[in-house]
Amino acid sequence: MKTYGLRDIIGPIMVGPSSSHTAGALRIASTARTLFGEQPERVVLTLYGSFAATGSGHGTDKALVAGILGLETDDPQVAQSFALAEEAGVAVDIAWDASTDVAHPNTVDIRCEGAGRTLEMRGVSIGGGAAVIRRINGIDVDITGEHTSVVVHQHDARGVLAHIASVLAANDINIANANLHRTAKRGDAYTVMETDSDVSATVRDELLDHPSIINARVVHASAAGDGEEVPVPDDAEAVFARWDYASGEELLALCEREGVTIAQAFRAREEALCAKQGVVPSIDAYLDRVLEVMGQAATEPLDNPQPSVGGLIGGEAAKLRASLEGADGQQRLVDPLAARAAQYALATLETNGRMGVIVATPTAGSAGVLPGVLLALRDERDFTHDELREGILTAAGLGYLIARNASVSGAEGGCQAEVGSAAAMAAAAAVALAGGTPDRCLAAGANVMMSLLGLVCDPVGGLVEVPCQKRNATAASVALVSAQIALAGVENLISFDEAVAVMDEVGRGLPPELRETALGGIAKAPSACRYCAGC
Numbered sequence: 054m055k056t057y058g059l060r061d062i063i064g065p066i067m068v069g070p071s072s073s074h075t076a077g078a079l080r081i082a083s084t085a086r087t088l089f090g091e092q093p094e095r096v097v098l099t100l101y102g103s104f105a106a107t108g109s110g111h112g113t114d115k116a117l118v119a120g121i122l123g124l125e126t127d128d129p130q131v132a133q134s135f136a137l138a139e140e141a142g143v144a145v146d147i148a149w150d151a152s153t154d155v156a157h158p159n160t161v162d163i164r165c166e167g168a169g170r171t172l173e174m175r176g177v178s179i180g181g182g183a184a185v186i187r188r189i190n191g192i193d194v195d196i197t198g199e200h201t202s203v204v205v206h207q208h209d210a211r212g213v214l215a216h217i218a219s220v221l222a223a224n225d226i227n228i229a230n231a232n233l234h235r236t237a238k239r240g241d242a243y244t245v246m247e248t249d250s251d252v253s254a255t256v257r258d259e260l261l262d263h264p265s266i267i268n269a270r271v272v273h274a275s276a277a278g279d280g281e282e283v284p285v286p287d288d289a290e291a292v293f294a295r296w297d298y299a300s301g302e303e304l305l306a307l308c309e310r311e312g313v314t315i316a317q318a319f320r321a322r323e324e325a326l327c328a329k330q331g332v333v334p335s336i337d338a339y340l341d342r343v344l345e346v347m348g349q350a351a352t353e354p355l356d357n358p359q360p361s362v363g364g365l366i367g368g369e370a371a372k373l374r375a376s377l378e379g380a381d382g383q384q385r386l387v388d389p390l391a392a393r394a395a396q397y398a399l400a401t402l403e404t405n406g407r408m409g410v411i412v413a414t415p416t417a418g419s420a421g422v423l424p425g426v427l428l429a430l431r432d433e434r435d436f437t438h439d440e441l442r443e444g445i446l447t448a449a450g451l452g453y454l455i456a457r458n459a460s461v462s463g464a465e466g467g468c469q470a471e472v473g474s475a476a477a478m479a480a481a482a483a484v485a486l487a488g489g490t491p492d493r494c495l496a497a498g499a500n501v502m503m504s505l506l507g508l509v510c511d512p513v514g515g516l517v518e519v520p521c522q523k524r525n526a527t528a529a530s531v532a533l534v535s536a537q538i539a540l541a542g543v544e545n546l547i548s549f550d551e552a553v554a555v556m557d558e559v560g561r562g563l564p565p566e567l568r569e570t571a572l573g574g575i576a577k578a579p580s581a582c583r584y585c586a587g588c
Contacts, residue, residue, distance in 0.1 A: 350410065
């Protein structure tokens, strides 16, 4: 099971519009580039499932090409990747296969060609920008990206594994996990060694000094900290175990035992995770960057409205602001806090829809809810920058549990897994900022999840625009109301853990038409179909 960290829940910082379809796709292609060893001359992309059904509207094709070119998830040039590929002399062929059954709805096959070599790889995007490599050159593998991985292509012969292990040991690299994947006895094989620390380029040369090793590549993990390598303490595992938790019940027990808030518990867990991975935490620096990007994404469209890539949204936040300011004598029906939260949420989804830079919280499709609530609380209730940091950590503390025990992917669990999770996180953050106890934070999260249970993912035309934008805005209000109910001491019959389990069960029971494929729900309404030319 993946060990989620801060950047998995509050992040990635990325170009929109979809964390699973854009950021996750980019990471898959980036891994293909790494395994190929250089920029290919030609790449063939075959998209399946939800990738095929809605990938064009989500910019999945652009993200895949960007990953092949070596761009990062937050590089604004992702939107221009096809032009960049043409300039770089990289030929791109794309096949959209929505009919072939695949194990995961977000699946892509990548074929890289160049310098007389080929690489064939299958990857899946599992939500929130995370990705897993499932197959390399016809051999099933499992590369999660959680750890730095040494991927060795070899002949299945005696002594190869011993050679790999000895090279890593000589370089003081501890092996966290090791797997041998092969076609047949004495045939071709891949050894995947996940390590507890980063691996230098010189290790590859040492690995290749064996007649049965064909090639070796290092796939670097997305580090929990800032990437600077530090020694792993001897007690790293024990410290992490002290601060880790697997359920809301365990989280409350942890907070009581240690005398800490949810934010403090999650901060300690993140520091322990970084220590275990041998990297510098840099938590506050990352949170500062998150708040900066959130602020820009939530305000730029107010003064500079532009149409989205799909053309379905653009200018809504500015219209709401004008209405709230009394333009044309319009009556304001909601209070300033909820109004401002809705305004910021609308604006963030506009930034997302035009492939601007946003923070996935926990996904790009739900990126407006948490900043909407936090920034509105800052403006209307005078919470400080440092207090907003604590709010984000509280949100991450609950989001981690949802991702661990259910899903934050619309393709797996519907919109309840994206906007519902984001609103639960925002409600908990609001309670924490108001001085609520950890149990009240979890109660607020449960309130939201019960209120938005069953919310389907039905983007018109496969675009993260309609009804996604308005759902983000209204979910911000649901978060605030749920937080107020929890602060009032209203008890829940259903616990947070039970609500998460039920959401997972309901999400997996939704038909494929209601899980991000744009084949049902609002996406199938007559007006939506007319817009999509009868899709």
